[in-house]
Amino acid sequence: MNVPNEVKHSPARKIDIARGFGKARSSYESASRLQRVTGDAMLEKLKNRVGADGLSGCVLDLGCGTGWFTRKLAEAGHDVSLTGMDLSAGMIRHASVCGIPGVAWVVADAEAIPLPDKSCDLIFSNLMIQWCAGPQRVLRECRRVLRPGGRIMLSTLLEGTLNELAKAWQKADPDHNHINRFESEAGFRNTVLKELAGAKIETRTLRLAYTSPLALAAELKQLGASYKGEGKRRTVTAPGRARAMCQHYPRESDGGIMASYEAAWVYWVCDGAED
Numbered sequence: 001m002n003v004p005n006e007v008k009h010s011p012a013r014k015i016d017i018a019r020g021f022g023k024a025r026s027s028y029e030s031a032s033r034l035q036r037v038t039g040d041a042m043l044e045k046l047k048n049r050v051g052a053d054g055l056s057g058c059v060l061d062l063g064c065g066t067g068w069f070t071r072k073l074a075e076a077g078h079d080v081s082l083t084g085m086d087l088s089a090g091m092i093r094h095a096s097v098c099g100i101p102g103v104a105w106v107v108a109d110a111e112a113i114p115l116p117d118k119s120c121d122l123i124f125s126n127l128m129i130q131w132c133a134g135p136q137r138v139l140r141e142c143r144r145v146l147r148p149g150g151r152i153m154l155s156t157l158l159e160g161t162l163n164e165l166a167k168a169w170q171k172a173d174p175d176h177n178h179i180n181r182f183e184s185e186a187g188f189r190n191t192v193l194k195e196l197a198g199a200k201i202e203t204r205t206l207r208l209a210y211t212s213p214l215a216l217a218a219e220l221k222q223l224g225a226s227y228k229g230e231g232k233r234r235t236v237t238a239p240g241r242a243r244a245m246c247q248h249y250p251r252e253s254d255g256g257i258m259a260s261y262e263a264a265w266v267y268w269v270c271d272g273a274e275d
């Protein structure tokens with residue numbers, strides 16, 4: 001497949017991402033407040049679409065993590081053949097013991113989905129795609145495995161996400177990156193509309209409160225979502241730098257902080273009109 005404008009992530013970076021999430025498998029669900037908000041928004045839409053008949057057919061939860069939403073998808077249907085797929089073997093091991101009968105748990109890369117063409121009725125993907133080099137390969141793969149009439153529902157995070165933290169680190173430790181790179185909204189819209197003609201794209205800024213910047217950093221670690229890109233520190237960040245980052249982070253009147261997340265949702269029906 002030729003995707004000229006997209007830089008492929010090195011295998012090492014993918015291993016790093018998978019390991020990071022694998023290590024966080026036990027703490028992930030207690031920290032995934034943001035993921036609940038973005039995933040619940042898609043579930044709500046899905047329930048409205050399928051109505052009283054409930055969900056049915058072949059459903060893929062792409063980047064399923066611990067399987068939280070795989071379980072919700074199982075509950076939303078009566079005749080669903082579910083696959084939970086994730087890059088992280090640790091996440092898949094954890095998800096597979098959650099007790100939903102009949103789910104196929106698969107360790108695989110969303111950029112090379114090991115499923116036949118036109119085999120899925122729904123692809124649900126919550127906050128996974130921002131971990132890929134770009135959306136194009138994943139969207140092409142999703143389109144390939146979707147049956148005519150099938151549906152894609154996905155969420156991601158765009159540029160501006162964690163911008164308060166990025167700015168505070170920029171002042172405290174200017175020579176190193178501490179925050180992942182996020183796709184610009186314009187670039188994302190462009191790619192989505194090129195790959196999924198007529199897709200509906202919704203965006204919203206979500207703001208979550210934390211007691212301190214260190215609480216935010218701890219939550220990111222619990223999620224396994226620490227920075228994995230080029231320019232990261234190879235050694236532990238000195239406490240003095242972390243203190244400086246905290247001093248630069250804007251405070252609320254109660255002493256706490258807010259973190260911004262630029263969320264985007266994509267809804268598309270294969271060979272159909274805008275959903």
Ligand SMILES: C[S@@+](CC[C@H](N)C(=O)[O-])C[C@H]1O[C@@H](n2cnc3c(N)ncnc32)[C@H](O)[C@@H]1O
Nearest residue numbers: 021035063064065086087088109110126128131
């Ligand atoms: C923020 S978690 C979201 C997990 C789950 N969807 C949820 O809502 O709780 C992102 C997940 O995407 C997975 N992931 C990252 N890159 C991936 C890729 N290229 N292919 C498949 N899964 C990937 C990670 O291992 C992680 O489990």
